[in-house]
Amino acid sequence: MTNSEKKTKNFDFLVIGGGITGLTVSSNLATEGKSVALIESRDWGGTSINRGATAKKAILALSELHHKIEAFQGKGFDDVPTINWEDMISHRDWLVEDQRARAKERAISSGVYTFEGQARFLDDHHVIVDGRVLSADTIVIATGSRPRELTFEGAQFVDDSGNLLRQHRKPKEIAIIGAGVIALSLISSFTEAGIKVHVIQHNDGILRGFDKELVDTLVSRLQAKGAEFHLNAEPMKVFKEDNGLYTVLLSTGASLNVNGIYDAAGRAPYIQQLDLEKAGISYNAKGIAVNDYLQTSKEWIYALGDCCDAPVPKLTSYGDYQAKYLANLLLGHRSDRISYPKAPAVTVFSIPKLGQVGMSINQAKTEPHNYTIKAVDMSHWQNYRRVRDDLAQLKLVIDNQSQKVVGAEILSDSADILVNYLALLINLGASMQDVQDIIFAYPSIATDLYGIWT
Numbered sequence: 003m004t005n006s007e008k009k010t011k012n013f014d015f016l017v018i019g020g021g022i023t024g025l026t027v028s029s030n031l032a033t034e035g036k037s038v039a040l041i042e043s044r045d046w047g048g049t050s051i052n053r054g055a056t057a058k059k060a061i062l063a064l065s066e067l068h069h070k071i072e073a074f075q076g077k078g079f080d081d082v083p084t085i086n087w088e089d090m091i092s093h094r095d096w097l098v099e100d101q102r103a104r105a106k107e108r109a110i111s112s113g114v115y116t117f118e119g120q121a122r123f124l125d126d127h128h129v130i131v132d133g134r135v136l137s138a139d140t141i142v143i144a145t146g147s148r149p150r151e152l153t154f155e156g157a158q159f160v161d162d163s164g165n166l167l168r169q170h171r172k173p174k175e176i177a178i179i180g181a182g183v184i185a186l187s188l189i190s191s192f193t194e195a196g197i198k199v200h201v202i203q204h205n206d207g208i209l210r211g212f213d214k215e216l217v218d219t220l221v222s223r224l225q226a227k228g229a230e231f232h233l234n235a236e237p238m239k240v241f242k243e244d245n246g247l248y249t250v251l252l253s254t255g256a257s258l259n260v261n262g263i264y265d266a267a268g269r270a271p272y273i274q275q276l277d278l279e280k281a282g283i284s285y286n287a288k289g290i291a292v293n294d295y296l297q298t299s300k301e302w303i304y305a306l307g308d309c310c311d312a313p314v315p316k317l318t319s320y321g322d323y324q325a326k327y328l329a330n331l332l333l334g335h336r337s338d339r340i341s342y343p344k345a346p347a348v349t350v351f352s353i354p355k356l357g358q359v360g361m362s363i364n365q366a367k368t369e370p371h372n373y374t375i376k377a378v379d380m381s382h383w384q385n386y387r388r389v390r391d392d393l394a395q396l397k398l399v400i401d402n403q404s405q406k407v408v409g410a411e412i413l414s415d416s417a418d419i420l421v422n423y424l425a426l427l428i429n430l431g432a433s434m435q436d437v438q439d440i441i442f443a444y445p446s447i448a449t450d451l452y453g454i455w456t
């Protein structure tokens with residue numbers, strides 16, 4: 003240790019990573035009078051605010067409007083306006099900067115001591131950041147994830163998918179590697195702006211965890227809007243041309259000429275920079291190993307969010323849930339193991355959106371004696387017809403024994419709303435009578451629940 007490293011500052015809690023999970027856990031601890039240090043190396047608010055959901059949905063706001071106006075062309079709108087790409091990205095910048103500043107401000111106003119710089123462990127009680135040594139009785143790791151590293155020739159030309167959303171100059175044509183949730187959430191925002199999008203997927207499994215029929219309908223819509231799917235294709239080599247464009251050679255023999263190529267081929271825990279070995283913390287390729295209390299192999303060091311290997315999806319919603327649990331555990335408000343809600347809701351924010359709650363259709367199909375799948379075409383229902391949501395489809399998973407809905411998948415512009423209503427009903431165990439006993443504002447997506455929840 004150097005002299006400056008010897009001036010150690012002690013805290014009750016030390017939290018590494020200022021994403022949503024690190025911010026929530028540290029603010030909740032500080033609010034109850036604990037001394038808490040929070041360290042962030044890049045952008046306050048982490049992936050979610052800067053490169054994920056917030057950035058994506060800022061742009062989706064305009065893409066959805068554009069899509070709707072197009073659906074009403076000749077039915078109230080004569081012309082479809084062109085999206086001004088530069089202005090749309092500025093709108094994103096404004097929202098992201100605003101949310102980033104508020105995220106840091108929220109921590110400070112809760113009493114958290116914030117530090118900026120890359121933290122790494124010196125031992126199992128000490129962390130160094132920007133030449134300063136910080137120590138605490140309890141340490142929380144919330145360093146998130148990064149795009150998975152690609153290894154083909156020219157992979158250095160492939161950009162982080164998050165950078166797709168902050169490029170001020172409009173590209174003409176782009177390629178995205180991977181046809182998972184990130185790619186499918188982003189494509190519509192580009193095609194609505196008139197950008198040609200190539201999606202490269204190394205097998206034929208687009209959005210693997212979702213019902214194939216609904217995914218195929220979504221893919222047909224995306225293709226009609228200007229997306230081209232290259233299935234059973236892998237990038238073999240990327241090189242930069244003299245004119246600034248990139249050539250992507252695919253395993254199928256095809257070659258693409260694009261303005262940019264982006265990595266949406268899965269994410270990996272961002273932990274290599276932490277020197278975990280010095281603290282004796284165990285980890286694997288999926289993240290830092292944790293038990294059901296989110297404790298690592300050192301019992302006073304915890305990990306949560308995208309950087310840990312917990313048996314749940316790596317999503318903001320789960321990170322936030324873990325952060326609230328952990329703060330309560332560390333404050334002594336609870337002592338039980340973490341358990342996760344039985345019917346979580348997720349949405350792929352494409353146009354139309356694809357929502358899933360509770361048991362998936364794929365899972366239900368493997369147990370036909372236990373579950374019945376009911377397909378409902380909602381496109382002629384007034385809520386959907388009114389807004390020309392012509393693809394609206396719902397699939398319900400019904401438990402044969404209880405006759406209760408235990409899962410659903412929805413393809414619709416309003417899937418995020420309906421999926422959350424269904425999450426409420428499934429998680430609260432609502433009966434048919436419970437729903438009939440509520441008066442919802444009529445007519446709205448909620449009033450459709452009278453028909454769905456039978």
Ligand SMILES: Cc1cc2nc3c(=O)[nH]c(=O)nc-3n(C[C@H](O)[C@H](O)[C@H](O)COP(=O)(O)OP(=O)(O)OC[C@H]3O[C@@H](n4cnc5c(N)ncnc54)[C@H](O)[C@@H]3O)c2cc1C
Nearest residue numbers: 019021023043048049050054121145146307308316317318
């Ligand atoms: C394009 C995209 C779209 C997404 N959309 C959704 C969505 O719609 N809904 C949803 O629920 N989830 C979504 N996700 C997933 C979601 O963003 C992550 O699950 C969430 O951000 C994880 O939060 P976290 O706090 O664990 O990690 P992060 O948000 O990654 O935050 C970790 C922070 O730690 C910092 N850090 C790392 N190492 C150090 C260090 N050594 N010292 C100090 N600081 C460090 C990083 O700079 C980062 O700011 C999306 C992800 C992407 C990429």
Ligand SMILES: NC(=O)c1ccc[n+]([C@@H]2O[C@H](COP(=O)([O-])OP(=O)(O)OC[C@H]3O[C@@H](n4cnc5c(N)ncnc54)[C@H](O)[C@@H]3O)[C@@H](O)[C@H]2O)c1
Nearest residue numbers: 180181182183184185202203204266267268269316349350
């Ligand atoms: N709306 C949401 O909830 C949301 C949105 C975006 C991201 N996320 C989170 O981000 C995580 C990462 O998303 P993602 O889309 O990167 O991962 P993903 O695992 O969903 O999809 C990656 C895809 O890339 C394919 N792939 C992998 N290597 C490839 C290669 N060399 N060439 C071609 N294809 C390849 C995979 O088969 C897979 O289909 C998600 O698991 C999720 O937790 C959530």
